[in-house]
Each structure stands twice: as C-alpha cells, then as structure tokens.
Amino acid sequence: MNGNHDAFTLGPLETGPACCVPHPLIQVRNLSLQYDGKTALDTITLDIYQGCITALIGPSGCGKTSFLSTINRLTDLIPRCNVTGQILIGGQDIHHPNCDVQTLRRRIGMVFQKPVPFPLSIRRNLSLPLNEHGVTRKDEVAAIIEQVLYDVGLWDEVHDRLDASALSLSGGQQQRLCIARALALNPEILLMDEPCSALDPMASGVVEDLICRLQGRYTIVIVTHNLAQARRIANYAAFFWVRERAGQLVEFGRSQQIFESPRHELTAAYVNGSRG
Amino acid sequence: MPEIIIPVSVRQKIRDFSLQSLMYLAVLLVSAVFVWLLADLVQGGMAHLSWAFLTESPRDAGRAGGIASILVSTLLILLIALIAAVPLAWATAVLLAEFVPIDSRFGRIVRFSLYVLAGVPSIVFGLFGNAFFSIYLGLGFSILSGGLTLACMLLPILTSTAEAGMRAVPDAYRLSAAALGMTRTAALIHLIFPAATPALAAGLLIGIGRALAETAALLFTSGYVDRMPGSLLDSGRALALHIFDLSMNVPGGDMPAYAAALVLVSLLLGINSLAMMFAHGLQRRRILT
C-alpha cells in the first residue's frame, strides 16, 4: 500500500453546483440528547448548508459523534438514549412518524471513525446494501461498483481482486471502501466521523483529497481532531465544548472566520492550541 | 557464605520454561485420556464389529445380531429433537441477542429459566417427558415422545451458545448496516448469522453429542423396545440405552456393548468433523461471494 500512492490517479468527477450556496439542507433546532438520563448534548441549534463541508471540532467527549448519530437516527439503536428537539432535512422532520428511517438513512451516508468493512468480499460489501435497496440488476450493480471504487481511487488497486475478502485490504483501503459503500447508495448527505484518524498521513491525505473532490456533490459533515485538516477542507465549522459533561455548541460560522477571527474566547483558545 | 544471585533474565527464563512444561503436561494428559479411552474401545469392540453388526437387528437381548434397529431409532430420535429444538432455540437467541436489551427484565427471566433448565438432571426430564408427552399428550412410549423430551433438554445449550455467538459479533456491524439503511432482519441474515456460524455449529455439535449420549431421559419416553421402528409412534431403543442395557442387564453382553460403544464414539467423531468442515466451508463461501 505505502509507496504506490503516486502510482494511481484519482478518477474524474462531474462538477456539481457551486459550493456554499447558503441553502440550509439540515436544520437542527434545540436538539438535546441524554444517555441514561445524563445530558450529552444541550440544546444545539445549527444549520448545515447544502453542498458544503461542515467541520465539527471540539475536545474529546463533547458529543460530536453523538451529534452525527442524531442526524441519521442511529441513536435509535442505542438503548436508553433519548433525543429531543427537531431536525429538519430538506424541510422534513426526521422524527415525524411518517418518516421512514431506512429511506432516511439511504439519503445519509455515514463513515465511522474505525473502518468497518463487512467480513465479505469487496464486491459483496458494495452490492449488499444496493441489493437491500432494490438495486438487483447485475449490470447496474457492477456499473455502480466500478464507479464508486473509481471515485474513491480504489479501482486500480482492487479491480482484479474484487472477490477477495475486504478484510485483506489495508486500513486506508478499508476506509476508502467504506466511503465507497456509502457513496454507492447515492446519498445526499455524508456524515464522516474522524475518517482519517486511524490512517497514516499518506492514506489520510488520499482520503482528504477525496473529501475535497466530493464537495459540492454531497453535503458533508465531518468530525475531525485535526484542526489543520478542518481549516484546509471545511467551508463551515462548528465548535463544540463540554460544560459540566454536557456538550454545547459554542460557535458556528464560516471556517475562515472560526479559525482566523473567532468571536468566542473558548474558540480562540482551542484553535490556537492553548486549550482542549 | 556468599549469596548466589540469579539474574532476573534467568529467573524469567526458568519461570517461562516451567510454565510451558506445565502446559505441555496438561495437554499431554488430556490427549492421553482420550487416546486411552479410544484404544480401550477399539481393542474391546473391534473384534465384534462387522458389517453384519451394523445391518442386522439384535437377537437374544442383543447378545447376538447387530444394532441396525437401534441405530435407526437413535437417528430418528435425534432428528426429531433437532427439528423441534433448533428453530425454537435460535429464534429465542435472536430475540435475546438482538431485540431485547441485555439487562431487561424479560431477558433476565428467560436467561434465568434457561440456566435452571440446563441444570435439571436428565432423569427429571425423563419423568416430565413421560408425564407430559407420553401420558398427557398420549404419545405413549414412542420415538416422538423421546425426541420431544430430548428437544426440551437441548433448548438451553442451543439457545445460550447461539446467543453468545451473536453477541460476540461486533456492534460496529449492526451500526454500519443500519447506517446503510439496511433493516435489522437484513443485517441479521447477511451479517450476524454468518459471523456467528462457528458458534451456532459448536452449539449444535454439543447438542447432538448430548442427545446421542442420553439414556435417562429416554428410558421413560422412547422406551427400550429393540425392534425396528415402523413409525414415529413406535417405541425405539437409543444406542446409549442399548449399551447401558447390554453392560448392566445382559450377562454375556460385554462384547456387543463394546462394539456398540465404538460405533457411538465413531458417530460422534464423524459428526464433529463434518460439522466443523461445514462451518468452515460456509464461512469461506460467505466471504468469497
């Protein structure tokens, strides 16, 4: 894996709509979350703009992962986790009884901190979710697989061993496979929870380039501890802080503003590296 | 007198060495017991074992003839026990592992009942089976009654191994599958069950082993008629029961008892290796398609 990074070229992407048209796709209103009665997120209100990359930054334990999981309602799976408040996606309340959670999650791809390839072949990792969503025609599935592997720059590395176990890939390749798997369902939104934290700097660079190329086509929310990375790739940034073990949103704004002229002193201390 | 100082590294080496020797000794002992048992069986039973022994029905209380009818009864009882117990046990395991929180009251009650059930001596199962299946349901002394009694006995082990196997599958798979918009059922079928296959197979094997070795629970339910069963409602004698009867109640039955025991152990070994190969193959196929 290492060493042949400059050997492959990243696949072409069609250009999407211009970035950062300030159209709020996700509107979070007074969102609170309790685990077992203990508040982990305290009345968060935030807009996430369509086609933009929004970075969530903040110290460990401030609820970034929890916040991401409320957007695709993955918190439903956690016992004794209680979410209150409203999240509107494209104007629709995701907690409304008419909102089908499977359809919702199809619209929202998620990439976890640790790569989670299924213990199946590379091909099956990508075709399984497709099949589950009713895409079963062989040629169609094959075309999508090729396209997404191309998009994440994995095609040249794996096209001749699609039937090998996904567990035989390196960590960076596994993470890109997971991104490809999320992309295969053609989502509108991508939630990424520290996608580069388990990767070496080279692989991390590849994933970062990929995220930049996805900008515009997808609405991306990315959690990162790497402030330099957030500064490089994000259009917007949200700074979370933990007060009495409850996560709060301290400041939200354009990435440039957050990093260069933060309004809040906590933000200033955090982005300058003196706290957190 | 100068004190002898043994350097730390040497002390560690000595400790390592003695620990390893102990472990090898333990392994050796375990294998020795197994080999000894097998050798004893082969030595005692081989002479009496023949094709005719496997294909003829017993005569003269088992002193002569073979064990064909016994084998058929045994396999029928086993089959019925598995058909009744496996779906029930695995469904319960899915419920416990996937759908109820680990510390819920319901889960605790079910798990506690299973622990109690697992500890009940098999003779009690025999009495229960006799009262419930044979008398109350009117199945009499029959293969059906014996098989269903065995099914009750197998429920705890099949359920707990399956539940443990499914719980051992990392939650990350469930979360990832859910995040991809897959239903719980889909995740169960495509990810969790396959990942738990070795545990399911292991539980099945332990269950089959117990079922094949069972005597007390069958004495009062499937009975000890050694004729070839004509239907599931006929009485049929299980292999383990046959061995027990030959060695305890039939003077001059030692040779056929040894031979029957050899057959039983070979059967267990065969089923074990088959199931292991099957589980392994299944997993490979899952990964490769």
Ligand SMILES: Nc1ncnc2c1ncn2[C@@H]1O[C@H](COP(=O)(O)OP(=O)(O)OP(=O)(O)O)[C@@H](O)[C@H]1O
């Ligand atoms: N499943 C859970 N059950 C109970 N408490 C939880 C659970 N998940 C998270 N928490 C708690 O909620 C708080 C926020 O956790 P979260 O994982 O969202 O933080 P984070 O900002 O993602 O941290 P990190 O940067 O370390 O990943 C923490 O105090 C954590 O202990």
Ligand SMILES: [Mg+2]
């Ligand atoms: Mg986190």
